Each structure stands twice: as C-alpha cells, then as structure tokens.
Amino acid sequence: MSKITKSSTAEYFAKNLQQVGFSSPLKAVLTTVKEAVDNSLDACEGAQILPDIELQVLKVGTGSSKNTDLIKIVVEDNGPGIDPDDIAKVFGEYLASSKFGRGQCSRGQQGIGISAATTWAQLTNAKGAFVMSKTPSMRKAVRAQVDVDIKSNTGVMRNKETVDWDKKSGTRVEFTIDGRVQLNGDGGLLTYIEGTVLVNPHLSIRYKLLENDWVSVERVSSESPDVPEATLPHPHTFKLGEFITHSTLFGKVSLGNFLKTGFSRVSDQSIKDFTAKGMPKSLVNTPVTSLKQEDFKKVFQAVQDTELMAPSTKSVLTVGEDSLSKSIQRLGETDFFAVVTRKPTICDFKPVVVEVALARFKNRNLEADEPVQLLRFANRVPLQFDKSGCAITWAIESVNWKSYGLSQPKGSLPIGPYIFAVSITSPFIKFKNASKETIDASEELVEEIRRALMQAGQKLSRHIKKEFREADLERKLAHIEQFGPILVEGLVRLTKSSPARMKKAEEGLKKLLGRDSEHAQAELNEAEARLQTQKIREAKRQGIDLDSDEASADVDDDSAPAPVATKKKGGSKAEAEVAEENRKAVATKKKAAAANAAMTTKKKR
C-alpha cells in the first residue's frame, strides 16, 4: 500500500493556482491587481479611511515562460498599514485572514488571494512580494520581501529594513510576475478599474497602465462606507445542525434567552409567535443544555415557519441609489440611467442585497447592434470571467427586455449601447469556484436579481419610450414638411388644375396632417409626463433619505420641473438635466408649429 502523506495548504494552492484565478498569463495580471486593490479597499474601510489608491501596471521585460511579458504591478494605499509582525502572514500564508467566516460583506473572505499572487510571483520570477508598510504609530516604514514557504505554509520575510516614508500610514505592495496585459474587453484591466470605480463612490484612484499616461479618478462620496458589523445571525439562515451547535456557545441559558441573544430579529413577540407556530411553551424557560434533539427540531421548525423581520440592513452593505447615480457619471457622460437598490432579503438562508444600474453613455463607442456591456459585482468586486454560468447573467437573460423597449434575441442578453451593472452584496456569497468569478445560480437569488432588473427596466423604459415618441413626432413632422407639397404639386400637374386649387388642397392637407402630428405630440406629452412622475418619485425618495425639507419643497412646486433632489453637486446636475430636457421639448413643439407654417412658405417660393 502506498504511503499516505499530508501536504500543506500552500503546496496544494501552489499546484492549483488555476483554481484561484491564475489560469493564464492574462488572468494572472488581473487577479494580482484585483487581490491587492481589494485588500487595500477592505483595509481602508476597516479603519474608516477614505481610500487613495495608486496603481501601476508596467511591462519591464520578457517573461521566463513562453509568450509572456515580465509585468510589474504596484499598488499603494493610504490605509492603516500592517503591523510588521503580520506582514509575512498576510502576504505569505494561505488562509491567514482577519475576515474568514465573520459574516461581513468584505471583499476578501478566505485569505487565499494575495498569498496566491505571492506564490505566482515566486513561481514565475523567483521572488515573492515586495511590501512596504507603515501604521500610524510607526515613525518609519518597514520594507521587506515576502516569500511563501510552500512546505510549511508560512510567510518568510527577507531583507527587512526600515525606511522613511512621508505617509501617515499605508501599504505599498509590488509584484513582478510573468503575465500579459489586456486593457479592454470583459477580462480587461480597464474594465476592472471602471467597475471598481462604479461601486466604490468613496474611492479616489490614480493609475498608470503600460505606456499610457497617469489617469486620476476622484471620489464622489466623502463618506467611507460603514463596514458592516458582524451582526448576530438571522435564524432563517441556519440549518438544524448549525442551530444546535450555535446553542452550545451560550452555556446554561434558557431557550428564550438563547433565541433572543443568539440571533438577530428575535424579540419577545417573536418568542410568542414561535409558540403559536408549534414551539412547546414549556421549553421557553428550559436551559438549552438540557434540550433533547427532538426539542431542538421542534423549536427549529417553529422558528422557520414564523415570519420574521428581514435581516438588518446593517448586515449587508449597499452602495445606495444616490451614490450609484453619482458614481456612474465617473464612467462617462450618460444619456440617461436608472439605478435600483433592493431591500435586503433572504436568499438561500443568507441576507442579500441586489443593486442594479442601467445606463446609456454618450461617448463610449458601444455598438447599437451588440449585446449590452455587462458589469457583474459580488461584494463590490468586479467579476470578469465565465459570465455564462453566473446567476446575474441568467437573471438578465430571463427578463423580457422587449417590453422595456430593448431588442433581445431569445434567451440572450439584450442588444444596445447600454451598460448593465448588477451588484450582489452578502456576507456569504455562494461562488461556483475558489477564484470567485461566477455566482452560483439558485432559483431564489436569480428571482431576486430579476426583480431588481425589472424595476430598473421600468425606469429605463420611460426614457426609451420618450425618445421613441420624440423620434416619432420628428419623423411625422418631417413627413409633413417633405412630402405634403410634393404630393399636392404632383396631383395638380396630373389634373392640370389651377393655382387656386393647389392652395386649397395644401390647406386641406395641412389640416389633415396637423391632426396626425397633434396625436403624436399627445403621445409624446404622455411619455414625458410618465418620465417626469418617475423623476419626482425618485427625488422624493432621495429627498426623504437625505434632506426631507429640501426635497418636499422641490416636489410640491408644480410650476418648476422636479429636479432629482440630491445633495449639492448632484442636485444641480439633475436640475440641469431636467432643464435641458424641457428645452428640447419646447424646441420640438416649436418645430411642430413651424412645420405647418413651412407648407405655406414653400408654396410662396
């Protein structure tokens, strides 16, 4: 019989780096950038620091493997820094994480990614990560090379030194790896940066990619997201076994107390509801230590059958419609957009929030006959590969976009120059693989995403319908202007009629077609009114969230077009947008009047 040996976690991952996002030179670069930036963002949020990140991806030579370049990746942040004793652990040890299983919506979860990046650097360039870090309490920064000791799964620091660094705190990490750089497309670096920018309104980032110039993107929110507290679990997220194990953590407390203190959303009223649903009343004051397995089952079933409040919003982090609306402007000038943040709900026993942003940009070279560009996010991290198996893609394909004015081949993504961004936030996202590229598609989750998309689709359709009506009216007006005189003149020639008859016929035609254009104008007015109602509703809701006085004043004022009531800059921008639309509407109406007049003018000529 062959000998059974035990390998270290590091050995396993060193041999299976493709499982964690290092399956090709292209993905190696993207994954390394992603892991480093995610860590920076998580660290900044943890310390309530507004992140300023600097990213460089440079080609510095030829890679050691076939068909690769030697790529240097530098990520520097202004985060809290890493304690010198932890540096080796963070960058050189697998499954060493401050976030594992804590029930938070952090980007990183397991403590695999950055160690995998160090391993990749080590495997392809014989050197691990170069790290420089400084915490606020340190006078000087620590700089060192970190390698993974693959046999023992421990991080090793080499050439450690202290250096001056004119930063209060922060971390700079540098990898030199074999890889290849792709900027655009689904798996491109720019797509990653844009996605990260979109769902992190509080992020400022400077980046330099290859020989391109430095680019700066400033933050649009000066509020660091409240890092979701590791809140008490919601009872509906548990399975029976977990429920029993959970009770052992609480010692000799009564069942009632265990339920109230061990879970969120369980109150005295809930305990009464549980008994109404079949939990034996006698058990409420019984210590959990003396409960039998059958008792636990009865309690558990009663709890599952009882309606409870949805998990706390605090346990899942949202970007929010307001921030998303502002952030989307950082990707380019939008024609229009729609954002939806759903209320937190439970899918597959886990709290989840779905957010959707649909936008059409003015200058993004998106093709009108290509599928929409899809940006997927899980806990605010862009997902860039294997979209076909993802819950988000499934949900989009299951929506009938034709009813919102978009064309859509059967069972596919809709067509058009739009960006669809869908973000899922949850303390426990079920991924299909360790490289976190695809969200597992459960029925409940797909349905939840679908609902968010449909809400956003309804908003979007009001814009599209208005545009359609506008174009329809334009076309009809153009028809009157262009074909009316030609028709009448042709008939006059055929019948050899007098100029007097021509004049009379032209007047008659003008009347007839005027009636038609009035009808089109009425349809446009109706579409405009619907859009306006939507804007008022949005303004009202955002106003209540932010500044109810200001918003209600705006909404109540019938004489003025309702602006989207956002704070400061956002508000003025929305007002400008509405003003612009009103200007356009007035112009179209004027054109309608002018078209009728044109017939007479033409005749005089």
Next chain:
Amino acid sequence: MAKLIRVRELNIDIPKEARLLAEQMLSDLEKSKRPVLEAVKTSLDNSIYDHKVGFLTPGDKMVRTELNVSSVQKLARVVFVLEIMLRNLDIGAVNTKRELYYISKGLIKGDKRMKPLDFEDQNDSDSIIDFIGDMLRVYREELNCFANDRGGQTYSQQLIVTETLPDGDKAVVDLSTLGTTPFQPKNKPQSLKLKVKKKIDFVLIVESEGTANTLQTMGFTRRNNCILLGAQGVPSNGVRGWCKLIQDQLDVPMYFFGDLDAYTLQNIFRTLKAGSAASLIRNADFSAPNVKFLGVLPDDVKRYDLPHYKVKESDPVEARALKKAKDALENDPFFLDKKNKGLADICRWLIKEKIRCEQQSFFSVDPRDPIKTEKLILEKIKRGSYV
C-alpha cells in the same frame, strides 16, 4: 410611332382612369378629407382557384391606403411614378422596372425638393409600380413597363415565330436554323405569332435552363417533333406569357420536368400552371393551366432507383421550405382543389419522407447511355406517368 402590341383587349382608358383618380384625391384634399387609394389585395388569402378557370383569380379583399403622416410618403411616390408612366403611355415609350428605378433616381437627385422621395433600392420603386397596376387593375405591361428578359430559352426543329415589330414590320425566326442556340421570347410574347412545319407532339419545359440545353445538345429536338424550353427557376412573366401563348396557339400537350422538392412544386410549377398570388390580376394571361407535372415523381425514385438524399431539417432554408409546403396544403387554394389532389399528394409525401431528388438524377440511371434521360422522359410521356 406605331402603336404597341396590346397584351389583351382592355376596356380601360388608363390615362383617363389615372386622371380621375388624381382628381378625386385633389378634391378630397380640398375638402380636408383623407384621400384613399384602393388596390386588389394580392396575397394567398385573397386568391381563388377553380380548376375550370385554371389559374388563381383575385377575391374581394382590397388594400386601402388612407392618407396620414405615415402613408404620405407612399402616396407622394405613387403620384410621382404614375406621372412618369402616363408620360410614357402618352408618347408610346416603354421602360423596364429597373429603368424606371434609375429614371426616378435621376429626376429625384436632380431636384433638391424631390429628394425625400428617393428610393433606397429597386424593391422600393418596384412595389410602387406593382401597387399602381393593382390599383388600376391593369398589367404593368399595359403601363408600358416590362420586366427584364429571363428564362424561356426555346429549341425546336418545327417552330417558326413571327414577331410584329413596333413599326409594323414582321421578323420571322425559324428555330430549326439556330442549332444549339436558343430562341428567347421577349418579355412581351403577345407580339409573337406561332406556326409549325410539322405537327408538334409535345412541349417540354425543363426547370433548369442548363439541362434543357444539354438535352438539345444531345439531339432531343432532332429526334422528337417537339418544343423544348428552359424555365430558369421560378418562371418570369416572359416565360409564363410564352407558355400561355404556346398553349393557346398550338394546343399541344405540355409537360414540366423539374426537381422533386416542395419548392419546385409550389413556387415553380404552380406559378407556371396557375400563376401566383402576387400577380393575381395578371394570371389570366400569364399562366398555362394545361401543363402537367412530368416529374420527378415519387414513383420515379423507386422505379428507376434514382439517387436522392434526406433534407436537412436543421438547415433553416430547408426547414422553411417544408413549413411552407405544410402551409400550402392547408391554405393554398391550388393545392386544396380536388383536381390537384395528385400534386397535393406529392407534397404530403415530401413532407413525410423528407427527401429530395434532383431532375439531374435521371443522368445517373444508366451512366453508359448519353441519351438515357431523353429515353426516360419519352417513356414517361408514353406511359402517362405524369400528374
């Protein structure tokens, strides 16, 4: 200029009718009333077939085009093209549809104000021309508009064709003098008179023009007192008119020989024999109801062990053809008529078996005999093996 040969005895004064129509439209406009143009609905659901009549005729359905912002373009185009056609009638000039397309383009592009009328492609102007014909219930040939020549290449040792030219002169063509060069009927076969040197036994219309030419090259018309012609796919107006003329003037048995597939049966043979839904008002003069379907018949496949193959249902073109065949069995009055049960049965057989057999498969029956195809065709005619 001499008067053009007329296609049929027509009791309509086209210029007068057209001017009345224009007058009505103008007077409607003066009263702020929406002018309406009505044309025969040229579609299968408005087609009637009676085997005693022999071709598809129009039902009562009409297409109404009322003036509104959407139809003002079409109406302006109708008036524009009508004007050109009336001018042609007035001076006795003729044009093809394609010529009318380019004439319109030239006039439109030369006048800034006319620019909105511009036709994007010939289909645009063709549909206006067809609409005018359907509206006035006249052939487009009667509006001095002719399609381009296509198909109808004819061979015979017995046939003499006399053409009356526009100036009244006559041109006489003896087909026996042409060797393997075909005679091609012009797109106005009505101006031709037929005479035969010897009694003609039959007329054979072959779907493929190439196969007709091959038969001729191998001496088909030298051994048979016949007329041989190639249809070149779906028969053009010229071919249809030519077959009608042969039928009317010579009164001889006529046979069609083509592929065994749904497309041939529905689109090629039915059009030749009974006309089409698109040309409802012209079918009387552009179909030859006496033509029989000689093959390829399902029986031939078995009897001669003809090479054939399965239709690929995954191929969208084939799938569409099969679907159309099913539709035809349910909706096409031609296939629904009990006199044409034999043809409908072939259609049903094709749908069931999903096979196809080309006319050229006859060449494979005996590869050592160069005139085996001819022998088989003659044998089939003799045996009465046709539908």
